[in-house]
Amino acid sequence: MSKTPEQPSIKSRTLTLTHDIPISRTKIYWDSLKEGKVYATKCKNCSQTYYPPQPDCPNCLTSNMEWIQISEGTIETFTQAHLKPQGFTHYEQNYIIAIAKTLEGVNVIGWLEETDIKNVKVGMPVEITAKIMPDGFPTIILKLKQTYT
Ligand SMILES: [Zn+2]
Numbered sequence: 698m699s700k701t702p703e704q705p706s707i708k709s710r711t712l713t714l715t716h717d718i719p720i721s722r723t724k725i726y727w728d729s730l731k732e733g734k735v736y737a738t739k740c741k742n743c744s745q746t747y748y749p750p751q752p753d754c755p756n757c758l759t760s761n762m763e764w765i766q767i768s769e770g771t772i773e774t775f776t777q778a779h780l781k782p783q784g785f786t787h788y789e790q791n792y793i794i795a796i797a798k799t800l801e802g803v804n805v806i807g808w809l810e811e812t813d814i815k816n817v818k819v820g821m822p823v824e825i826t827a828k829i830m831p832d833g834f835p836t837i838i839l840k841l842k843q844t845y846t
Pocket residue numbers: 740741742743744745754755756757758759
């Protein structure tokens with residue numbers, strides 16, 4: 698068995714990438730995050746709900762959508778970030794990310810407002826809110842509605 702020779706390479710500089718995200722058709726969503734509210738879209742034709750919100754229904758191809766606020770759910774899964782990805786390295790504490798299934802049947806990922814992972818269990822009810830973080834970016838916040846006993 699022959700070994701593949703290592704290809705010569707050099708390290709590039711560290712790259713930082715930012716880009717403008719078009720939001721003209723989801724501006725309601727982004728504006729509502731500043732007010733602490735999270736919205737999904739629901740098709741008025743087939744009743745399918747979408748999160749992240751979709752301006753058009755992929756199911757029946759209509760643009761006849763309405764905005765619905767999503768505010769409650771239960772934890773489907775969660776993890777604690779010990780190694781932070783680029784853009785989050787300025788957060789000193791290890792934060793908990795969770796996915797909540799809403800009453801409307803969509804999944805929402807967000808920061809769990811709880812720092813001790815021992816207090817978190819799948820199935821716990823959460824309130825779904827949003828806030829502007831100290832770095833200026835809007836973030837979905839999941840608040841436990843009960844304490845683990
Ligand atoms: Zn539809």
